[in-house]
Amino acid sequence: MFLPCLLSLCSEEQQAYWVPAARSKKVLGCYAQTELGHGSNIQALQTTATFDPATDEFIMDTPTTQAYKWWPGTLGRTANTAMVIARLLLPQESSSSSPPSYKDMGIHNFIVPLRDLHTHALLPGVVTRDIGPKIAFAGMDNGCLELHAVRIPRANLAQRFVRVTRQGVWSRVEGTHSKAAYVTMMQVRAIIVVHSARELSKACTIAIRYSAVRRQGFDDSKTGSELQILDYASQQYRLLPLLAASVGFFFCGRAVLTLLAETEDALLKGRKGQAEVGALMGRAHAALAGLKSLCTTIAADGIEECRKCCGGHGYLACSGLPELSGNFLQQCTVEGDNVLLTQQTVGYLLKSYIKWRTGGPVLDEECQYFVTAADGAHAEGLGEGGKGLRDEPAVLSLFSRRAFATLERLALRLQSLTEGEASLSQAGAWRRVLVDVMFVSRSHALYTVLRHFAAGLQSLRDGNDVSGVGKAGADAAFIQVLERLFFLFAFYHLSKEAGDFLELGLLSPEMVARVRGEVEILLGEVRPDAVALCDGWDWDDFELKSALGRWDGRYAEALLASAKREPLNHQDPVDGWDRTWQPQWKVEEQMERARL
Numbered sequence: 061m062f063l064p065c066l067l068s069l070c071s072e073e074q075q076a077y078w079v080p081a082a083r084s085k086k087v088l089g090c091y092a093q094t095e096l097g098h099g100s101n102i103q104a105l106q107t108t109a110t111f112d113p114a115t116d117e118f119i120m121d122t123p124t125t126q127a128y129k130w131w132p133g134t135l136g137r138t139a140n141t142a143m144v145i146a147r148l149l150l151p152q153e154s155s156s157s158s159p160p161s162y163k164d165m166g167i168h169n170f171i172v173p174l175r176d177l178h179t180h181a182l183l184p185g186v187v188t189r190d191i192g193p194k195i196a197f198a199g200m201d202n203g204c205l206e207l208h209a210v211r212i213p214r215a216n217l218a219q220r221f222v223r224v225t226r227q228g229v230w231s232r233v234e235g236t237h238s239k240a241a242y243v244t245m246m247q248v249r250a251i252i253v254v255h256s257a258r259e260l261s262k263a264c265t266i267a268i269r270y271s272a273v274r275r276q277g278f279d280d281s282k283t284g285s286e287l288q289i290l291d292y293a294s295q296q297y298r299l300l301p302l303l304a305a306s307v308g309f310f311f312c313g314r315a316v317l318t319l320l321a322e323t324e325d326a327l328l329k330g331r332k333g334q335a336e337v338g339a340l341m342g343r344a345h346a347a348l349a350g351l352k353s354l355c356t357t358i359a360a361d362g363i364e365e366c367r368k369c370c371g372g373h374g375y376l377a378c379s380g381l382p383e384l385s386g387n388f389l390q391q392c393t394v395e396g397d398n399v400l401l402t403q404q405t406v407g408y409l410l411k412s413y414i415k416w417r418t419g420g421p422v423l424d425e426e427c428q429y430f431v432t433a434a435d436g437a438h439a440e441g442l443g444e445g446g447k448g449l450r451d452e453p454a455v456l457s458l459f460s461r462r463a464f465a466t467l468e469r470l471a472l473r474l475q476s477l478t479e480g481e482a483s484l485s486q487a488g489a490w491r492r493v494l495v496d497v498m499f500v501s502r503s504h505a506l507y508t509v510l511r512h513f514a515a516g517l518q519s520l521r522d523g524n525d526v527s528g529v530g531k532a533g534a535d536a537a538f539i540q541v542l543e544r545l546f547f548l549f550a551f552y553h554l555s556k557e558a559g560d561f562l563e564l565g566l567l568s569p570e571m572v573a574r575v576r577g578e579v580e581i582l583l584g585e586v587r588p589d590a591v592a593l594c595d596g597w598d599w600d601d602f603e604l605k606s607a608l609g610r611w612d613g614r615y616a617e618a619l620l621a622s623a624k625r626e627p628l629n630h631q632d633p634v635d636g637w638d639r640t641w642q643p644q645w646k647v648e649e650q651m652e653r654a655r656l
């Protein structure tokens with residue numbers, strides 16, 4: 061986060077100094093936003109940066125325990141510099157009172173040196189600590205920070221978008237957008253979507269490879285070799301839709317990186333007008349919030365499911381799955397709690413919906429589906445038109461109509477809650493409907509993943525390179541395998557969330573039953589390609605760090621080798637035996653002898 065912040069929030073002059081220093085690891089930076097008392101509600105952060113015109117410095121303070129920075133990675137023992145998010149306090153121009161009064165200018169970014177670059181000793185007024193053991197991620201020293209009247213030069217305010225003059229006057233840099241500072245957050249969320257695909261694919265690779273070599277149970281004949289556990293439909297149902305999700309998230313990751321690049325280009329290169337930049341920012345922000353929330357939720361749950369699919373051995377650290385799961389779990393919380401993010405996405409969708417319903421401008425790509433989904437009468441239903449269930453446009457249309465219908469239902473609910481005699485305030489009504497908000501965001505994001513998945517398939521059919529490694533022109537057989545994954549992902553979620561489709565009148569109970577049957581057929585069709593699809597992710601054994609997911613399938617030898625490496629086994633009898641157990645036995649022996 062520190063380097064992306066320097067690149068997106070600092071002026072060219074600042075970057076010329078800080079970026080090479082950070083890249084050469086002379087400056088070891090961290091991103092210090094969250095406080096002990098506040099994470100999600102950034103507006104309530106308490107750390108202050110008070111401008112002192114006498115010395116041309118900011119005075120950094122964490123005035124209460126609640127204000128101590130809490131969680132930043134590497135802050136504990138490693139970082140020597142922090143990008144600190146603090147409230148900027150400027151002396152009131154008219155203030156002649158003593159002590160002077162200050163105007164709170166809101167949240168700004170400051171580069172704060174924490175340690176001496178040569179001795180690594182903490183600087184005066186700075187206290188940092190590691191915050192202690194976590195579920196996983198033990199290699200990271202997440203830390204806390206106290207700042208007590210720490211002075212930094214005025215030049216250390218991140219100045220790409222805002223400036224403070226020598227006289228303490230604040231201004232926005234001409235031509236920049238008020239939401240420009242959010243760009244780093246969007247970059248990180250886009251990377252998290254990409255990361256979700258990668259980490260889920262690692263877990264799938266481990267669990268599917270293991271399931272192909274692990275044998276438990278006989279078939280009817282009760283003779284011959286036992287069955288591969290991957291041949292049980294239940295194991296397929298737990299694993300193969302996750303493999304499909306990892307591929308869907310891959311295509312989604314590509315799409316969000318493109319959207320982000322477009323937004324950055326408009327924002328940072330100043331090629332578009334304020335209104336256009338604002339619209340792009342809003343769209344990218346809403347898309348990334350919803351996708352980050354959905355992809356990390358599915359990936360985190362999915363990695364844990366992969367672990368369970370490996371039975372007892374999945375509980376061993378050497379399976380690689382506990383670490384993978386523990387390390388990934390944080391993605392549901394960092395860079396915006398997943399539940400909070402649904403509110404940001406739905407806030408945008410509602411605004412767009414109301415604007416459009418009241419005759420507003422053309423909808424952007426995220427909301428384009430409102431137009432066709434609202435016109436349900438003309439939508440071709442799933443299984444109609446002679447194409448059977450495997451009909452990409454019909455699947456997309458169905459998911460878009462579900463997303464639209466849940467959004468419209470929410471809009472009507474909000475309207476009824478804020479009108480009439482017993483009406484609630486806007487904020488009260490919003491709090492009341494937060495459960496619906498989670499589902500609307502999920503419906504929208506699920507449709508978005510499918511949309512990007514389908515676009516990725518189309519791109520492959522058109523002969524484009526989607527791998528990013530210059531391998532254009534996938535063959536038809538491979539595309540067919542990926543198409544099965546698309547339908548498996550769609551129908552799996554459709555059957556799991558069938559209640560919505562039934563309640564909204566989008567599917568009949570008979571159709572839901574057909575879809576469920578199709579999932580079973582697809583599982584059987586994907587099964588023969590499952591291991592090859594995992595191999596296609598190209599994870600090597602070093603990256604997987606798993607005794608169960610080895611490329612050669614020799615999990616038994618790997619488990620034994622791991623047990624042999626266990627330090628507890630290096631000495632026999634175990635170290636301490638003579639000091640602890642042996643004396644007890646001796647006493648009992650003496651007592652025994654005494655009795656004799």
Ligand SMILES: Cc1cc2nc3c(=O)[nH]c(=O)nc-3n(C[C@H](O)[C@H](O)[C@H](O)COP(=O)(O)OP(=O)(O)OC[C@H]3O[C@@H](n4cnc5c(N)ncnc54)[C@H](O)[C@@H]3O)c2cc1C
Pocket residue numbers: 061091092093094097098099100101130131132133197202390393394395396397399400494
């Ligand atoms: C491993 C890890 C690494 C991290 N690294 C960094 C870092 O480098 N730098 C940094 O600054 N921070 C970092 N963080 C902190 C992280 O960004 C915050 O934990 C996150 O933003 C959530 O804030 P919180 O912990 O205060 O949770 P809270 O905001 O207290 O949320 C707690 C619960 O309340 C719910 N909730 C809160 N507000 C609302 C609302 N308005 N409506 C509905 N529900 C609500 C949430 O959904 C959640 O379930 C890290 C955290 C972790 C776990």
